[in-house]
Amino acid sequence: MNKQKKDRLLAGSLSMYWKLFTLTFSLSACTFGGGFVIISMIKRRLVEELHWFSEEEMLDMTAIAQSAPGALGVNIAVVVGYRLKKFSGALVCALGAVLPPLIILSILSLCYNQFRKNHYVAIALQVMRAGVAAVIFDVVLSLIRNILKTKSIFFILLMLSAFLATVFFDVSAIAILLFCGTAGFLNTRLKTRKE
Numbered sequence: 001m002n003k004q005k006k007d008r009l010l011a012g013s014l015s016m017y018w019k020l021f022t023l024t025f026s027l028s029a030c031t032f033g034g035g036f037v038i039i040s041m042i043k044r045r046l047v048e049e050l051h052w053f054s055e056e057e058m059l060d061m062t063a064i065a066q067s068a069p070g071a072l073g074v075n076i077a078v079v080v081g082y083r084l085k086k087f088s089g090a091l092v093c094a095l096g097a098v099l100p101p102l103i104i105l106s107i108l109s110l111c112y113n114q115f116r117k118n119h120y121v122a123i124a125l126q127v128m129r130a131g132v133a134a135v136i137f138d139v140v141l142s143l144i145r146n147i148l149k150t151k152s153i154f155f156i157l158l159m160l161s162a163f164l165a166t167v168f169f170d171v172s173a174i175a176i177l178l179f180c181g182t183a184g185f186l187n188t189r190l191k192t193r194k195e
Contacts, residue, residue, distance in 0.1 A: 016085065017092050024077045024096030029104070031073065032128055038073040038097075039065075040139045042080065052084070059146050067177050073097055154187055 023045065031038040039062055046052045053061070061083065065075035074097045081093030108115065115121050147159050158180055165171040 017089070020081055020084065020089055021092050021096040024081070024093045025100060028073060028077070028097045029100035032132060036072065036136045036139045037132060039076055040135055040142070042076060043142070046080065053080075055146055057083075059143070062143075067181065158183055 027038055027041050027045065031041055043055075043058050047055055047058050061079045062076060065072055065079050068075045074094060077093040077097035078090045081089035081091070083089075085092070144159070147155050150156075162176045162180060165176055166173070
C-alpha cells in the first residue's frame with residue numbers, strides 16, 4: 001500500500017474517531033435527566049439523521065447497555081463506539097460521554113452553596129424535571145412501538161409481564177433483565193432447533 005493511500009486511511013480513521021468523540025461529547029453535554037434521555041437523542045442522531053444503524057440495531061444496543069452495570073448514557077456510548085470502531089471506538093465514546101458531566105459537576109461543586117440557596121435555580125431545576133419526564137415518556141413509547149412492530153406475541157407478552165412485575169410486584173430490574181434475557185435466549189434456541 002502506498003504512502004498516500006495509508007495517509008488517506010489514517011485521516012479517514014482519525015476523522016471518524018473525532019466524529020464519534022464530538023457526537024458523544026455534545027450529546028452528553030446537552031442531555032439532562034439520565035440515560036433514557038441520551039438514548040432518545042442518540043437514536044435521533046445515529047438512526048434518523050446519520051443512518052449508521054437501523055431501529056432494530058439501536059434497540060438491541062439499548063438492551064445491551066441496560067443489561068450492563070453503570071451509567072446508561074456511558075454504556076450506550078461504549079456499545080455504539082464498539083460497534084463502529086471496536087475497542088478504540090468504545091474508548092473514544094466513553095471519554096466523550098464522561099467528560100461533560102465531569103467538567104460540569106466540577107464547576108458546579110465549586111458554586112454549590114450559592115446555587116443551593118437560589119430560588120430561581122430551584123425553579124429552573126423543577127421545570128427541567130418536567131421536560132425530562134416528557135423525554136423519558138417519548139423513549140418509552142418509541143420502545144413500545146418497536147416491540148409492537150415485531151408482531152411477536154412472545155415479545156409483547158414478555159414486555160407486558162415485565163411491566164406488571166415491576167409496577168405491581170416490585171420485582172427488581174436486575175431480575176427482570178435476567179429473566180427476559182434467559183427467555184429470549186431459550187426462545188431463539190427453540191426457533192433454531194425447529195429450523
